Amino acid sequence: MVSPPHPLASLSIDETNQARDVVIDAHPGASIYFRHASLLEPPKAELTAFLDAEHSGNLTASTPQPARLAEVKYDAIERGSKVPVYQEAWVDIGQKKVVQHELIDTEFHASLTFPEFDTFVEVCEKSPLFQQKIKEFKLPPGFEVVIEPWPYGGLDSADENRRFFQGLIFAADASKGNKDTNFYPYPLPIIPIMDWANQEIVRIDELATGGNNDPLDAKTHKEGVLDHCASGEYVPELLKGGLRKDLKALNVTQPDGPSFAVTDDRLIEWQKWRFRVSFNAREGAVIHDVHYDGRSVLYRLAFSEMSVPYADPRPPFHRKQAFDFGDGGLGHCCNNLQLGCDCLGVIKYLDGVIVGADGTAQKAPNVICIHEQDNGINWKHTNWRTGRAVVTRRRELVVQYIITLANYEYVFAFKFDQAGGICVEARATGIVSVVNIDPGKTADWGNVVSPGALAQNHQHAFCLRIDPAIDGHKNTVSYEESLPMKISPESNPNGNRYEVRKTPVTHSSGLDLDPLAGRTFKVQNLDHLNPISGKPVGYKILPPATQKLLAAEGSIQYNRALFAQHHVWVTKYRDHELYAAGRYTLQSRKEQGGLADMCARGEGVRQEDVVVWSVFTLTHNPRVEDWPVMPVEISQVNIVPADFFTCNPSIDVPSSKNDASLLANGCGDCGEEGKSKL
Amino acid sequence: MVSPPHPLASLSIDETNQARDVVIDAHPGASIYFRHASLLEPPKAELTAFLDAEHSGNLTASTPQPARLAEVKYDAIERGSKVPVYQEAWVDIGQKKVVQHELIDTEFHASLTFPEFDTFVEVCEKSPLFQQKIKEFKLPPGFEVVIEPWPYGGLDSADENRRFFQGLIFAADASKGNKDTNFYPYPLPIIPIMDWANQEIVRIDELATGGNNDPLDAKTHKEGVLDHCASGEYVPELLKGGLRKDLKALNVTQPDGPSFAVTDDRLIEWQKWRFRVSFNAREGAVIHDVHYDGRSVLYRLAFSEMSVPYADPRPPFHRKQAFDFGDGGLGHCCNNLQLGCDCLGVIKYLDGVIVGADGTAQKAPNVICIHEQDNGINWKHTNWRTGRAVVTRRRELVVQYIITLANYEYVFAFKFDQAGGICVEARATGIVSVVNIDPGKTADWGNVVSPGALAQNHQHAFCLRIDPAIDGHKNTVSYEESLPMKISPESNPNGNRYEVRKTPVTHSSGLDLDPLAGRTFKVQNLDHLNPISGKPVGYKILPPATQKLLAAEGSIQYNRALFAQHHVWVTKYRDHELYAAGRYTLQSRKEQGGLADMCARGEGVRQEDVVVWSVFTLTHNPRVEDWPVMPVEISQVNIVPADFFTCNPSIDVPSSKNDASLLANGCGDCGEEGKSKL
CATH class of the missing domain: 3.10.450.40 (Nuclear Transport Factor 2; Chain: A,)
Known part of the structure; x- marks a missing residue:
C-alpha cells in the first residue's frame, strides 16, 4: 500500500x-x-x-x-x-x-491568468483602434510594438464594474536582430483597455508626456514620440561597452555534500531545524511546521501580499497599483531557477504545480531552490589572557524563489541560521516602470532615467504572514520599548538608567514601529518561562523601519491596501485566513476581508492562537543607477529567539579552520606563491 | 634612489x-x-x-x-x-x-595603554586591601581570581581629577585545567580602583547584588557569592554537549586567483574601485581616496568613535561607559586575523604598526584582511516574451578588521560592491558584560543570562566619519522625504501622488532620521549635473534607523557622548578633526571638541568641503541567547550612488553560469549522483 x-x-x-x-x-x-x-x-x-x-x-x-x-x-x-x-x-x-x-459575488473579480494576458495581447494587436493610434506615432524605422498586459487597477467607480485589462505599450528596435533587445526605453504614451466580456478594445487612454510646468493632463507630444529615446540594453551581446573582464571565478564547493536533507515529501532538516516547504499558486513558497532542536517555533510562514502603487498624479496612473499576490497569483510568476545562476554551491531544486486554462496540471520546474551559504562570522571571542580566539562562521540555509512580473522581479528568501534565527528577505530588482516624457523636461513624480523615459516614483508594500507557535499555539504578542528616564535619587540617581517598557497586545490590532523608541515586537508563550531568566520564552520580530503607504487617506490606492497602514498586525487565527489585502484584489476599490476587517473583530489575542503580519514598504524614487536593470534593494525581517533557549543555540557550531582558504600574493594575481597554503 | x-x-x-x-x-x-x-x-x-x-x-x-x-x-x-x-x-x-x-592641559587624560592595564593588574594583585576582600568571598575550591582592567569612566566631579583605573573581578575554575575556561560566569561584586600616579589601590567599590525589590545600594550577598553561579563554556573542548557533528565543509575557491590587486603601498584596485587603506592606532583601518571608474567618491572613510554606556542605575555603574576609540585607541585592540577562520576564499592580510611604552615600533600582524565574497543576486531580469533570464551575482570586496575589548568583540567591514555602493558594517559579538545577582532575583536593568549573572542593559553608539568627495571636494548635503499629499484637483486629483521634499543643509548641524517620512540623506555636487536626469550627481547615505543614546539629558553619560544625540551630523572640514567625541574621552565629564562643538561654529556647508558623520546606536537588552558568546548583531550604513552614474554601474558584470555549482540529490547526502554536473 x-x-x-x-x-x-x-x-x-x-x-x-x-x-x-x-x-x-x-x-x-x-x-x-x-x-x-x-x-x-x-x-x-x-x-x-x-x-x-x-x-x-x-x-x-x-x-x-x-x-x-x-x-x-x-x-x-x-x-x-x-x-x-x-x-x-x-x-x-x-x-x-x-x-x-x-x-463568488460579482463585486469581486477572480485573479487574472496568463492565458487572459495572452488573449489581451491578441485582441489588442488586432484592434483597428489600436493600430490607428500606433500609426499616428510614426515609429522610427525597424521598431515594432510591444504590448505589456497589466491589471486594470482599482475601478474609479463601482458602476463600471466590468473585467478590464490594460496594456503598457513600448517599441522594440527589431533592427538589432535580437529578440531580447530591451524595449522598455521606448515607452509609447497610450494605454489600450480591453473589456474581457466582449474581448474588445473599448478605449485607448492617451498619456500626458509633459513635465513639472505642464498641466497634468497636457498631451504635449505625439509624432516622433520615440525620437528622443535611447537604447538601454542589458543582455550581454548588446552591451555597447562590452562586459567587464577582470572578474575572476568565485566557487562555492561542498566536497562532502550539503549539510541539509530534503525528503520526497519536502521535509527539510538542517542544523537542528526541521520544517516543510510547499508551493502554491497564490503565495509561491510556504514554510510550515518549523521546529528547532525538537521545539516548535512557527506553524506557518509565507509572504501574503504586496501592493505596488505608483505616485504619478496624472490619470490613469492612479490605477497603476499591482497586487502581486492577489491580482494574478504569485506562484504563477515564479522563475525556473538555473544551476550556477540563481545561487552557488550544492543546490536542491523543487518543482511546483500550476494549472492552465483547461485545468490540466503543469509542472512548474525549479520554482524553489535550497542551498547553504556562508554569511561571515557568527560569533567570536578572544581570551585576552591567553590570546586564544574561538571563531565560528555563520552558515545559513536559504529557501529561495524568484518572480518576474512583466518588467520587475523579486527575489524572496527564507534564511535559517544556526543561532535559531530566521531572516526573511525580499530583493527588488528588474526594470523600473517608465513612461514617455518630452525632451528636456523633468517631473517631480519621477526621475528621468533614460532620455525620454520617466521612471515614476512608487512604493512596494510587502506583507509577511507569520503564524507563530512558540512552544505551542497559544502565544502572546507584546512590544518593548527602551525609553529615557529622568534623573531621580531613588531609581536613577546618575541618569544612566533607561526603562524597558513592555506593552502586551490584548486585542487584534494594527500597530506601528517606533524606531527611535527602540520598539521591538515579541511573541511569547506566557505559560513557558525560561529557566535561566525567568521570562516567558519567545521570539522577537524585527521588521525594517519603513514608511507606510503614502497615498492620501480616502484615495482608492489607500483604500485598496489598508494593510499597508500599519507595520505590524496581530490577529486571532482563523482557518484559511491568509491574505492581507483580502481574497480579491483585482480591480478592488477597497480592501475587503483583509487585515483591517480581521482586526475589526476585536478578538482577544492574549495567550491565543495569534497571527503576526509584518508589513514593510520600500519607497522607491528611482535613481538613474536603477536603469536599465536595477541593482537589488534588499529588505529583511528578522525573527530571532529572545529567551527561547537557555544559551546561544549556535555555541556548539565547530570553529574548525577552513582548509580551502588561501593567501593572495601581493599583486592580486594568485600565482604559485598564493596557491600554497599557510 | x-x-x-x-x-x-x-x-x-x-x-x-x-x-x-x-x-x-x-x-x-x-x-x-x-x-x-x-x-x-x-x-x-x-x-x-x-x-x-x-x-x-x-x-x-x-x-x-x-x-x-x-x-x-x-x-x-x-x-x-x-x-x-x-x-x-x-x-x-x-x-x-x-x-x-x-x-596637554591636565583637564584631559591621555588615552590608556595596555602596559598601564598590565600595571593595574600587578598593583591590584599585590594590594592587601584587594586580597582581604577576595578572602571574604570564600571562593569555591579550585577557583582563582581574574582581574579585568577597565577605563574608570566619566569622573563624578571635576575635583577628583586624577588618573584612575578600575577592574571588574571574576573567578576562573582552575580545576578544569584549561586556561581558556570562561571566567565571566563568575562575577565578583567588587571593583578595585587604582590611582595611576601612586600606583596603589585607593578604594574598592562594593557592588549591590540585589534585584528589583531591593534598594539600589543593597549589598545583600557576600559569602559564597559564586555558589549559585554556573559554568558557561565556549571553547570546544570544554563544551558539555560537544560540538554539532552534521555541518559539512563549505569552501570558497578562486581557481584563477582573486579579482583584486593590492600594491605594496596599499593601493587597492577591484572592479573599477580604486582606493587606499591605512592603519592607525586610534581608528584601526582607514579607507582613503575612493574612486570608481576614475571618478572621485570619498576622500576618507573610517569609524570615528563608539561609546558603550551601561544602564544599571546602581553606582558605580553610571561610570561604566567605554569610548572604544578614544579611551584606548582601537588600533591597539585589533585581532591577528587567521586564514580560514575570519574569512573564506583568497585573502590578503595587512599588518599594522603600533608602539610599546618604550616607543619602539611593534608589528601588529594581520590586523586587516581583504577578500571577495558572493552576496547573492545583484540584478536579474527575465524577458517574458522570450523567457530569457539574465542574472548577475553580487560580488563584494571586504576590508575587515576585528577588535577585542576585554569581554567584547566587534567585526568591522567596509564592503564595496560592483554597483558603486559601499556598505559599512559593524557586527557586535563576544561576551556580554555581567555582574553578580543574588539567587532567584531579577532586575529591570538587565537580564539574567546565566545563574547568578545579570547582563546589564547597554547601548553601542557607533560613529562613522564619511568625508565625501563627490566629483570633487565641494559638496552639499540635503535630505529628502517622501510625504503624503492631500487630494487636490490640480496637483493630486486621485490622491496617489506623494511629495518628494528636499531640504538642503545650509550650516553645520546635527540632524535626525525620520524613517516613517522616508528621510534619506544625500551628498551632492551641485556643480555637476547628471546628464540623464538633470539632477546634481550624488550619493545617498542610508544609516540604520536606531535610537539615540538614552541616558538622561544632563547626566555625565549624556554629556560625554553628545555625538550620540543626532543620527547625522554635517560639519565643515578641518584638518585633523577626526573624532566625534573629541580628542580626549578617557575620564571625560563632557564631550569637548566633538561634534557638538564642531557644529557650534555655525559654518556654512553649502558647496563646501563637508564631512558627514553617521551615528547609529544598538540598544542591547541582552537575551539568554547572547550567552556565553553572543551571535553577531549586524548594523549597516549603506553609501550608494544616486544619479552619480548614467546607468547601473554593474550592468557590465558578466552573467556567466558558475560551473562549480552542483545538484544535491534528494537525500541531502551528496553521493555520486549529486556530484555529477547538470
Whole structure:
C-alpha cells in the first residue's frame, strides 16, 4: 500500500488532474475556464493533531489523516448560457467530490491568468483602434510594438464594474536582430483597455508626456514620440561597452555534500531545524511546521501580499497599483531557477504545480531552490589572557524563489541560521516602470532615467504572514520599548538608567514601529518561562523601519491596501485566513476581508492562537543607477529567539579552520606563491 | 634612489622608530612613556594636490611630496622631576625634528595603554586591601581570581581629577585545567580602583547584588557569592554537549586567483574601485581616496568613535561607559586575523604598526584582511516574451578588521560592491558584560543570562566619519522625504501622488532620521549635473534607523557622548578633526571638541568641503541567547550612488553560469549522483 501524501505536501500532478476532473464532472456540459488549483491546507486543529503525532513518533496507519482538499477557482459557462460565472470549489481528492462550493459575488473579480494576458495581447494587436493610434506615432524605422498586459487597477467607480485589462505599450528596435533587445526605453504614451466580456478594445487612454510646468493632463507630444529615446540594453551581446573582464571565478564547493536533507515529501532538516516547504499558486513558497532542536517555533510562514502603487498624479496612473499576490497569483510568476545562476554551491531544486486554462496540471520546474551559504562570522571571542580566539562562521540555509512580473522581479528568501534565527528577505530588482516624457523636461513624480523615459516614483508594500507557535499555539504578542528616564535619587540617581517598557497586545490590532523608541515586537508563550531568566520564552520580530503607504487617506490606492497602514498586525487565527489585502484584489476599490476587517473583530489575542503580519514598504524614487536593470534593494525581517533557549543555540557550531582558504600574493594575481597554503 | 612612501602609507617600522628617536632626543635625560605613534595625515590641501597629480598621471619626481609626519603621544618625566607630563608632538620624519609640540592641559587624560592595564593588574594583585576582600568571598575550591582592567569612566566631579583605573573581578575554575575556561560566569561584586600616579589601590567599590525589590545600594550577598553561579563554556573542548557533528565543509575557491590587486603601498584596485587603506592606532583601518571608474567618491572613510554606556542605575555603574576609540585607541585592540577562520576564499592580510611604552615600533600582524565574497543576486531580469533570464551575482570586496575589548568583540567591514555602493558594517559579538545577582532575583536593568549573572542593559553608539568627495571636494548635503499629499484637483486629483521634499543643509548641524517620512540623506555636487536626469550627481547615505543614546539629558553619560544625540551630523572640514567625541574621552565629564562643538561654529556647508558623520546606536537588552558568546548583531550604513552614474554601474558584470555549482540529490547526502554536473 502506498502511504498517503503528507498533509502539507502540495498537490501532485495526479491530484491536481483529479481535482480538475471532479470540477468538470460537477458541471456537465459546461465550458470551464480554470484559474487556480492548489492544496487547501487542512484546518489547523486537524493538522496539529497529525503533526503532534508525527513529532512524538506516534504516527501510525490509524492516525487520522486530514482530507486532501484542492481549492479550485474557475469560470463556468453552463450549458445554454453565454455568461461565465466565477466560482470556487473545494474538492476532496480522496472522495472525488466537491465538498464546498461558492459562487463568488460579482463585486469581486477572480485573479487574472496568463492565458487572459495572452488573449489581451491578441485582441489588442488586432484592434483597428489600436493600430490607428500606433500609426499616428510614426515609429522610427525597424521598431515594432510591444504590448505589456497589466491589471486594470482599482475601478474609479463601482458602476463600471466590468473585467478590464490594460496594456503598457513600448517599441522594440527589431533592427538589432535580437529578440531580447530591451524595449522598455521606448515607452509609447497610450494605454489600450480591453473589456474581457466582449474581448474588445473599448478605449485607448492617451498619456500626458509633459513635465513639472505642464498641466497634468497636457498631451504635449505625439509624432516622433520615440525620437528622443535611447537604447538601454542589458543582455550581454548588446552591451555597447562590452562586459567587464577582470572578474575572476568565485566557487562555492561542498566536497562532502550539503549539510541539509530534503525528503520526497519536502521535509527539510538542517542544523537542528526541521520544517516543510510547499508551493502554491497564490503565495509561491510556504514554510510550515518549523521546529528547532525538537521545539516548535512557527506553524506557518509565507509572504501574503504586496501592493505596488505608483505616485504619478496624472490619470490613469492612479490605477497603476499591482497586487502581486492577489491580482494574478504569485506562484504563477515564479522563475525556473538555473544551476550556477540563481545561487552557488550544492543546490536542491523543487518543482511546483500550476494549472492552465483547461485545468490540466503543469509542472512548474525549479520554482524553489535550497542551498547553504556562508554569511561571515557568527560569533567570536578572544581570551585576552591567553590570546586564544574561538571563531565560528555563520552558515545559513536559504529557501529561495524568484518572480518576474512583466518588467520587475523579486527575489524572496527564507534564511535559517544556526543561532535559531530566521531572516526573511525580499530583493527588488528588474526594470523600473517608465513612461514617455518630452525632451528636456523633468517631473517631480519621477526621475528621468533614460532620455525620454520617466521612471515614476512608487512604493512596494510587502506583507509577511507569520503564524507563530512558540512552544505551542497559544502565544502572546507584546512590544518593548527602551525609553529615557529622568534623573531621580531613588531609581536613577546618575541618569544612566533607561526603562524597558513592555506593552502586551490584548486585542487584534494594527500597530506601528517606533524606531527611535527602540520598539521591538515579541511573541511569547506566557505559560513557558525560561529557566535561566525567568521570562516567558519567545521570539522577537524585527521588521525594517519603513514608511507606510503614502497615498492620501480616502484615495482608492489607500483604500485598496489598508494593510499597508500599519507595520505590524496581530490577529486571532482563523482557518484559511491568509491574505492581507483580502481574497480579491483585482480591480478592488477597497480592501475587503483583509487585515483591517480581521482586526475589526476585536478578538482577544492574549495567550491565543495569534497571527503576526509584518508589513514593510520600500519607497522607491528611482535613481538613474536603477536603469536599465536595477541593482537589488534588499529588505529583511528578522525573527530571532529572545529567551527561547537557555544559551546561544549556535555555541556548539565547530570553529574548525577552513582548509580551502588561501593567501593572495601581493599583486592580486594568485600565482604559485598564493596557491600554497599557510 | 628609493621613492618616498605614498603620503597615505601608514608609518613603517623604521619611520616609527625614527619618530621615537626624535622625541627622545627632544627630552634629554627625561624618562619617556610612549602611548601612541601613527601617521599624521597631510593637510587636505597638500594631499589633494598630490593625489590630483597622481590621478591625472602627472606624478613626477618634482611633484611636491607632503611631509611625512608622525603624531607621537607620550608622558615625559623631565630630569629632576617626578611628575609625568602628558604631551603630543608632530615629528617630521624627513627633517628628523619636532615641528609642533603641545603640553596637554591636565583637564584631559591621555588615552590608556595596555602596559598601564598590565600595571593595574600587578598593583591590584599585590594590594592587601584587594586580597582581604577576595578572602571574604570564600571562593569555591579550585577557583582563582581574574582581574579585568577597565577605563574608570566619566569622573563624578571635576575635583577628583586624577588618573584612575578600575577592574571588574571574576573567578576562573582552575580545576578544569584549561586556561581558556570562561571566567565571566563568575562575577565578583567588587571593583578595585587604582590611582595611576601612586600606583596603589585607593578604594574598592562594593557592588549591590540585589534585584528589583531591593534598594539600589543593597549589598545583600557576600559569602559564597559564586555558589549559585554556573559554568558557561565556549571553547570546544570544554563544551558539555560537544560540538554539532552534521555541518559539512563549505569552501570558497578562486581557481584563477582573486579579482583584486593590492600594491605594496596599499593601493587597492577591484572592479573599477580604486582606493587606499591605512592603519592607525586610534581608528584601526582607514579607507582613503575612493574612486570608481576614475571618478572621485570619498576622500576618507573610517569609524570615528563608539561609546558603550551601561544602564544599571546602581553606582558605580553610571561610570561604566567605554569610548572604544578614544579611551584606548582601537588600533591597539585589533585581532591577528587567521586564514580560514575570519574569512573564506583568497585573502590578503595587512599588518599594522603600533608602539610599546618604550616607543619602539611593534608589528601588529594581520590586523586587516581583504577578500571577495558572493552576496547573492545583484540584478536579474527575465524577458517574458522570450523567457530569457539574465542574472548577475553580487560580488563584494571586504576590508575587515576585528577588535577585542576585554569581554567584547566587534567585526568591522567596509564592503564595496560592483554597483558603486559601499556598505559599512559593524557586527557586535563576544561576551556580554555581567555582574553578580543574588539567587532567584531579577532586575529591570538587565537580564539574567546565566545563574547568578545579570547582563546589564547597554547601548553601542557607533560613529562613522564619511568625508565625501563627490566629483570633487565641494559638496552639499540635503535630505529628502517622501510625504503624503492631500487630494487636490490640480496637483493630486486621485490622491496617489506623494511629495518628494528636499531640504538642503545650509550650516553645520546635527540632524535626525525620520524613517516613517522616508528621510534619506544625500551628498551632492551641485556643480555637476547628471546628464540623464538633470539632477546634481550624488550619493545617498542610508544609516540604520536606531535610537539615540538614552541616558538622561544632563547626566555625565549624556554629556560625554553628545555625538550620540543626532543620527547625522554635517560639519565643515578641518584638518585633523577626526573624532566625534573629541580628542580626549578617557575620564571625560563632557564631550569637548566633538561634534557638538564642531557644529557650534555655525559654518556654512553649502558647496563646501563637508564631512558627514553617521551615528547609529544598538540598544542591547541582552537575551539568554547572547550567552556565553553572543551571535553577531549586524548594523549597516549603506553609501550608494544616486544619479552619480548614467546607468547601473554593474550592468557590465558578466552573467556567466558558475560551473562549480552542483545538484544535491534528494537525500541531502551528496553521493555520486549529486556530484555529477547538470
